[in-house]
Amino acid sequence: CVLYADASSNASPTAVTIKECSNPVDRKKRILVLGSGWAGVSFLKSLDCTLYDVHIISPRNFFVFTPLLPSVTAGTVEARSITESIRKIVLKKQNVKYSQANCMNIDSVNRKVLCRPVADYLEPGKNDFEVEYDYLVIAVGAQANTFNTPGVEKYCHFLKEIEDAEKIRESIVDCFELAALPYLTKEERSQLLHFVTVGGGPTGVEFAAELHDLVYEDLCKLYPDLMPFVNIVVIQSGDHILNTFDQRISHFAEQKFQRDGIEVKTGCRVLEIQQNAIIMKEKSTGKKVEVPHGMVVWSTGIGTRPVIAQFMNQIGQHDRRALVTDEWLRVKGCENVYALGDCATIEQRKLLEDVAYIFTLADKDNSGNLTATEFKEALDSIRERYPQIDLYLKRQHMKDVMKILDDPQTYGEGERILLDVEQFKKALSKVDAQMKALPATAQVAAQQGEYLSRCFNRRKKCEVEPEGPLRVRGDGRHQFHPFVYKHLGQFAPLGGEQAAAELPGDWVSVGRSTQWLWYSVYASKQVSWRTRALVIFDWSKRFIFGRDSSR
Ligand code: FAD
Ligand code: MG
Ligand code: MG
Ligand code: MG
Ligand code: MG
Known part of the structure; x- marks a missing residue:
């Protein structure tokens, strides 16, 4: 395979097309994977790469273990401990290429995608290239949803990527250092140390818990005079936090936060974020309330990435939040395109x-x-x-x-x-x-990736029906296994060595022992032995020396 300029390309005047040059009859089919997150990586890990030519395109040349991102904001775990290079993950696989680029456009009619390399010094558009595919696996995930609330982009932190977590960590330390400057009034100190999370889902709650631990286990020793000014607030539009969890867990979390002094404001809708204040409306009274802030983390759910929205318009899936697929994860309205993880949703059949x-x-x-x-x-x-x-x-x-x-x-x-x-x-x-859409979780994304790779691994063996794993029904007809999600439970670490868990079989477990279960499950779920060792080392380091509070 070589790179050469393709003048006929109309997507971008300077685009280069990567084409196969070997004999088209016996060349391997090319699978193009977009994204190096949970769905993409779990697909790659189980794929038999000797059967295909695999090309991964992602702006980020590493995988992030997102469940530990909130721990990075407080320095409980270091950023490098939860990332693994994508090149390392596929090191032992054959026929796998990686390009650090953003997919800008998907052309499912001509089976190619337009990509733009990620590098600040490159002129945007000058170095675009196209890649052709036989099968396209879309796993680009989702982005933070601001609901077009004014001021969010400008004044809030998101918690989605590793850079976000690192910025939040710096920002917390900055707030403390600013508040420690001499000649500030009480009001100014209090405003700087008002930490607000918008969104009472798992991410927002976990962040508030981590921040609480950081402040009351470590920073309190370094900034004792500032402690009276600290406020941690969670704003939630619904009636309860963690409302996707079992009620018992949601109540336990609310009670624990109350004991810890984390203020939970439920039934409030944020109207606007200003530089030093949040304007919100109390649903019950209809009153407008102003809350001061030194830092806001916005985690109210996910929205569609522009490239996916554009693609959905092309294939006639208007007004949807995510790409609609059938139960075999094939995108409706085009051929040989698969979508999984947060960017996709399975259309369920009505009984x-x-x-x-x-x-x-x-x-x-x-x-x-x-x-x-x-x-x-x-x-x-x-x-x-x-x-x-x-x-x-x-x-x-x-x-x-x-x-x-x-x-x-x-x-x-x-x-x-x-x-x-x-x-x-x-x-x-x-x-x-x-009927309920599957949740946007790593658990779903990983199971879908593994399922799809199994389909591709068996495709050769099933030449008759080359779509996936086959099962012969009683009537002699071939039928493929659809994707079936298996819910293995979910955790909510609540700080102070306490966690809550929802386990299969309607089991709920809370407290200290659950936190140890959490440690062991999350250590075992790491993508590599390197990250596993690093994460365990970080936890031990924190137990012995506490968290590091340097900027
Ligand atoms: P992602 O993992 O987001 O991966 C998307 C990939 O696509 C990335 O590599 C990205 O760089 C790449 N990409 C983006 N745009 C493009 C483009 N234009 N072209 C090519 N590539 C692109 N889930 C759980 O099950 N348990 C948890 O405890 C949990 N905790 C979480 C905590 C936090 C803070 C967050 C943010 C999420 C958490 N989740 C958790 C949810 C979980 O992370 C997501 O559901 C999961 O990452 C979805 O996987 P994905 O592969 O669809 O997307
Ligand atoms: Mg992915
Ligand atoms: Mg990820
Ligand atoms: Mg999904
Ligand atoms: Mg009968």
Whole structure:
């Protein structure tokens, strides 16, 4: 493969196109991966790269272990300890190339993308190049969502990238040093030491907890006179913080924050950020309130990256927040393009739309009625396609239906019950209400990456149906496994060596032991032995010497 200028390219007058020059018949298919985050890296790690030519394009030549980003803001963990070079990750793989560039435009008709190298000294647009692909894997993630609130871009920190975390750390130290300058009034000191988080989701809460630990475990020894002026505030528009978690966890977090003196303002909508103050509206009273701040961290959720928004317009997916894919992660409306992670969302099938068809499949003897066994078999065979069924059963709505079916006294095994198509519909009518888009988490992104790589690894073996892993159904037809998300639980570290966790099977665990579980899970999830060792070293260092507060 060589680089040469392609004059026919119309995307940019100076763009260079990277093309395959070997014999097109026996050349390997090229997979182009956009992004080096959770989804992209987990795809690469499990991909059998001997089967393909792989090209990764990302503006960042490293992977970030995002769950520990809040720890970097307080210096509990160093930035370098949670990053791993993408070149190192693919070092032992064959046929893998990496280019440090931003994808600027996706052309799914001509199967190529336009890229712009990342380097400050290059003139923007002068060094653009195009890359052709056979398969495109889009894993560019999302960006912080400001909801067009005035002043956010200018005065707030985001917490999304490693640079953000480092800037926040500097900014905290700056606030303390500024407040320690002589001749300041009490009001000025208090304003400087008012630390505000907008957004009461996991990221905002974790940041507030880390900041609290930094201030009351380490900075209090260095700036004892400033302690009365410190305020940590979390602003949340909903009624509770951590509202995607189990209620018990959300309450535990609120109580812990209250004990710690972290102020939680719920039911408040931020209208504007000014240099030294936040203007917000209390939903209950409708009153405008002003909160002073020395530093604001904005973490209210995610929005679409411009390149994805532009691509969605091209392929007719207007007004969506993320690229819509089917359950095999194929982008709807184009061929050989896959999307995963935060930039994508899976369109789930509605059970009710297919219910008549499912009924005819389940009713094997065409009697117009289902037996108890047939009904149960039908549910078992479709629960993979319709994950809402499991959610429904878990919430026990179906208890009554299942009770009748499970009772052999009333209905002998295999005996006919009066369940015609209308009753079948009725029994399942509320199931679709359980449909929920998958959360934008590393857990989802990583599972999707691994799933997709498995599909690509088996593609050669499945020449007949070259789309993914095959399963032969009872009727002899080939059917591919769709992507199925397995929720393994989630953690919320709350500071002071306390954490809360939601574990599979409706388990909730809080307290000190949960924090140790958190340490062990997060150490084991590291991408490499190097980062694992560094993270454990950082934690131990913090236990012995405390956090470093130099700028
Ligand atoms: P990302 O990991 O964001 O990766 C996107 C990649 O695409 C990056 O490499 C980026 O540089 C690259 N890119 C961007 N634009 C372009 C472009 N134009 N062209 C090419 N490449 C591009 N999830 C959990 O499950 N548990 C947690 O505890 C947790 N904690 C979190 C804490 C914080 C502070 C944050 C910010 C997130 C946390 N998450 C957590 C969420 C998790 O990080 C995301 O869901 C996950 O990163 C999504 O993976 P992704 O690959 O889609 O995107
Ligand atoms: Mg990614
Ligand atoms: Mg990442
Ligand atoms: Mg998603
Ligand atoms: Mg029947």
